[in-house]
Amino acid sequence: MSLVNEQAVPDPTTLMQMYERMLLIRKSEEKLGELFAAGELPGGVHLYIGQEASGVGVCTHLNDSDAITSTHRGHGHYLAKGGELRAMIAEIYGKADGVCGGMGGSMHVADVSKGILGANGIVGGGFGIAAGAAWAARLDNEGAVAVCFIGDGAANQGTFMEALNIATLWKLPLVIVCENNGWSEYSATETVTAGELGDRARAFKIPVYDVDGNDVVAVWRAAGTAISRARSGDGPSFIETRTYRLRGHTEAEVHFLSEDYRTEAEIAKWSKRDPLDFARQQLRDAGVTDDTIAAAEDRVAEQVTRDAEAAATGDAADPGDVARHMFHQENC
Amino acid sequence: MVKRRLIPAINDALFEEMERDDKVVLLGEDVEISMFGDTKGLRERFGPDRVRNTPISEAILTGMAVGAASRGYRVILHMMFGNFMYTGFDAIANQLAKLRLMTGGQMAFPVTIMAGFGGGRSIAAQHSDAPYPLFMNLGGLQVVVPSSPADAKGLLKTSIRGNNPTIFLEPGGRGGAMGEIPDGDHLVPMGQARTFREGTDLTIVAIGAMVKPALKAAKQLAKQGVEAEVIDPLTLVPLDEAGVIRSVRKTGRLIVVDEARDMCSAASHIAAVVADQAFDALQAPVKRVTVPNVALPYAPNLEQSVFPDADDIVAAAHAICPTEFAKKDQSL
Numbered sequence: 145m146s147l148v149n150e151q152a153v154p155d156p157t158t159l160m161q162m163y164e165r166m167l168l169i170r171k172s173e174e175k176l177g178e179l180f181a182a183g184e185l186p187g188g189v190h191l192y193i194g195q196e197a198s199g200v201g202v203c204t205h206l207n208d209s210d211a212i213t214s215t216h217r218g219h220g221h222y223l224a225k226g227g228e229l230r231a232m233i234a235e236i237y238g239k240a241d242g243v244c245g246g247m248g249g250s251m252h253v254a255d256v257s258k259g260i261l262g263a264n265g266i267v268g269g270g271f272g273i274a275a276g277a278a279w280a281a282r283l284d285n286e287g288a289v290a291v292c293f294i295g296d297g298a299a300n301q302g303t304f305m306e307a308l309n310i311a312t313l314w315k316l317p318l319v320i321v322c323e324n325n326g327w328s329e330y331s332a333t334e335t336v337t338a339g340e341l342g343d344r345a346r347a348f349k350i351p352v353y354d355v356d357g358n359d360v361v362a363v364w365r366a367a368g369t370a371i372s373r374a375r376s377g378d379g380p381s382f383i384e385t386r387t388y389r390l391r392g393h394t395e396a397e398v399h400f401l402s403e404d405y406r407t408e409a410e411i412a413k414w415s416k417r418d419p420l421d422f423a424r425q426q427l428r429d430a431g432v433t434d435d436t437i438a439a440a441e442d443r444v445a446e447q448v449t450r451d452a453e454a455a456a457t458g459d460a461a462d463p464g465d466v467a468r469h470m471f472h473q474e475n476c
Numbered sequence: 477m478v479k480r481r482l483i484p485a486i487n488d489a490l491f492e493e494m495e496r497d498d499k500v501v502l503l504g505e506d507v508e509i510s511m512f513g514d515t516k517g518l519r520e521r522f523g524p525d526r527v528r529n530t531p532i533s534e535a536i537l538t539g540m541a542v543g544a545a546s547r548g549y550r551v552i553l554h555m556m557f558g559n560f561m562y563t564g565f566d567a568i569a570n571q572l573a574k575l576r577l578m579t580g581g582q583m584a585f586p587v588t589i590m591a592g593f594g595g596g597r598s599i600a601a602q603h604s605d606a607p608y609p610l611f612m613n614l615g616g617l618q619v620v621v622p623s624s625p626a627d628a629k630g631l632l633k634t635s636i637r638g639n640n641p642t643i644f645l646e647p648g649g650r651g652g653a654m655g656e657i658p659d660g661d662h663l664v665p666m667g668q669a670r671t672f673r674e675g676t677d678l679t680i681v682a683i684g685a686m687v688k689p690a691l692k693a694a695k696q697l698a699k700q701g702v703e704a705e706v707i708d709p710l711t712l713v714p715l716d717e718a719g720v721i722r723s724v725r726k727t728g729r730l731i732v733v734d735e736a737r738d739m740c741s742a743a744s745h746i747a748a749v750v751a752d753q754a755f756d757a758l759q760a761p762v763k764r765v766t767v768p769n770v771a772l773p774y775a776p777n778l779e780q781s782v783f784p785d786a787d788d789i790v791a792a793a794h795a796i797c798p799t800e801f802a803k804k805d806q807s808l
Contacts, residue, residue, distance in 0.1 A: 211547065245580030256582040261546055266570045272539010273571060279540060280547035283501070283525055290543070306536035313531070469581040470616055472639035475666065 192220030194390035197419035201363025213270030218263025233455035246461030268301030297328035317374035345382035357385025485625035504554030534564030558593030573616035601771035630664030667714035693789035
C-alpha cells in the first residue's frame, strides 16, 4: 500500500500556479452564474464553486498525454487540465468557435488535444471511458495515466465496481477521484449510500486515500502518490476528496425547486472552509507576499472579463455542422 | 475463391485485420476459447495484450471500447449474444453513438461491436432477439447484418478498418451455410444492398438470416409463375435506399422480411422509406413479415408459430399478388 508523504510540500511556484488556477475556475464560474441568471446562456450550468482544490490538486500532476474524464460539473476539471477558457465559455454560449463547436454545451466540454475526454451528462459515464483510456495507455506503455473524476452519486452506479475490478485485475493506470460533496443531486448522500465509499475500493486491495478536498495541498499530495504509482505500472488507486458545492446542483434549480434542500447553516459552515482561503493562507505561510497574490487575482479577473466578452461575440453555431459531425467523413 | 462457412469467414476477417494493423485490439467474454469459434486462435497469434478475455461486465466494456478508441485504438468488442448488448447499452447509446458529434468532431470511434443474434434455435427470449432496430435509432452507429460468408467477411473488414462505430450482428442460424469468398483483400462497402435473385413481379427485402427463407419462398413462387427479386440490404445504417427503390419501381410490390419484432423494426422503416419515395410505383400495400410483438418462446413449436419462415413469405406474396397469380395460372 502506498503511503502519502505527509511532509511533501509543493514549491511556492507550484502552489501559486494552483492558487491561480483555482481562482480562474472560481471567477469564471461566478461569471457563468451571472450570465445564466441574466438569461444569456441557452442551457443550464452546474457550477464547481467550492470544489476547486480537488480538480486542481489532481490535474497539477498531469500533462497533455494523460487523460481525464469529468462529470456534469465539469468546467473546473476542464480548466484545471489546461482547457482554454474562451473556448469553454463560447461552447456554453453555443457558438461556432466553442471548444465543441456548440454541439455539447456546458455538460460536455472536451478538448481531446489536451487529454480532456469530456465532461459527461451521464452520472458515472466516465468510468468506462477512463478505464478504456487507461487500457490504451497501458498498451502504449509510455507512462500515461487516466484520471476518472466522479461525484459521490456516481459511486452508486454498478460500473464503479466493474471499473475497480477490471482496473485492478489488468493493473490499469487509472486513478478514480471521487469528489464527495455530500449531495447526490438533491438527495443527501447518507440517504442514498450505504457504508463508506473508500471501503468499496479497499475490497480490491488497492490504495485508498481519504483527503480534505478543500485543501489543495492535501489533494496534491494524495494525487501525486496515486498518479506516480499508476505511471510506474502498479495499477489503480482511489481518492475520495471531501468537499462541498457552495452553489446549487444546477443554477436553474431556483426556478423549479419548491423548497430548500440544504440548510443555511450547512452552507455557512462550508463557506468558512473555502478552498481559496486555505490556499491563500498556504501561500502566505510559504512566504508569498500579499502583493504577489493580489497581482494574480488581477490577472485572473482581467482574463475572465476578456474571455467572456470574446466568447459572447462569436458566430452562431452552424446547422450544417450537425450532419457533418455525426459520422467521420473518411470511412473505409 | 475459397469455400467457407460464416463463422470461419468471420474468423478469417479478424485474422487479416489484426495482422494488417497492430492498433486493432479485441476484447470480450471468453474470446480466447471462443464459444462460436469466430475468435478462435487469435490470442495464440496476436498475444494477450491485443486479444483479451474480460469479466462479464458489459456495462464497463462498452465504455472501455469508447475510451480506448478515443486514444487511437481500433477496438473490436465481442459481446457474444445480441441480448447482452442491452446490459452494455448505456455507453453504446449515450457515449459511442453521440460523442463524436457532441465534441464537435474531435473524437473518432473505430469500434466494432459484434455479437451473434437471432431466433429459431430454442434458446428462449433472452438469447434470441434481433436488436438492430434499437441501434438504427441511435443515429451515430453503422448497423451491419450480413447473411452470406463472403459478405460477413468483407463487411467485418470494412467495419474494423473504417473510422465509425459499427454494430456487427452475425445471424446465428446461418453459421453452417457454405459460401464462396473472393480471394485477396475482400472488402464489401457499406450501404450497398446485394441482389441474391432477380425478379420482375415482387421485391422481397430480407435481412440477415431471413435471406434463406426468402430465397426458398421465391423458388416456390416461381413455380406459381411469380418471379420475386430477393435483396439483402447488408447494412441497415447506412441503408441502400436507392437500391430498394430501384427494385420496387421495377416490380411494383414489396415484402420486407425481418426477424425483429414488428413495431419500429427495420421492416417498418424500409416500408416507410418506400412509401415516401416510391408510393406511385406500388401496385399493392407493402407487407411486413416479422415477429409479432411478443418475446420469442422456447418450445420449438411455439417459436415456429411466431418466427418468419418461407410459408409466411409465400402467404404474404399471395395477399398482394392475386391478379398476377390468376393471370399466370391461366396462361399455364
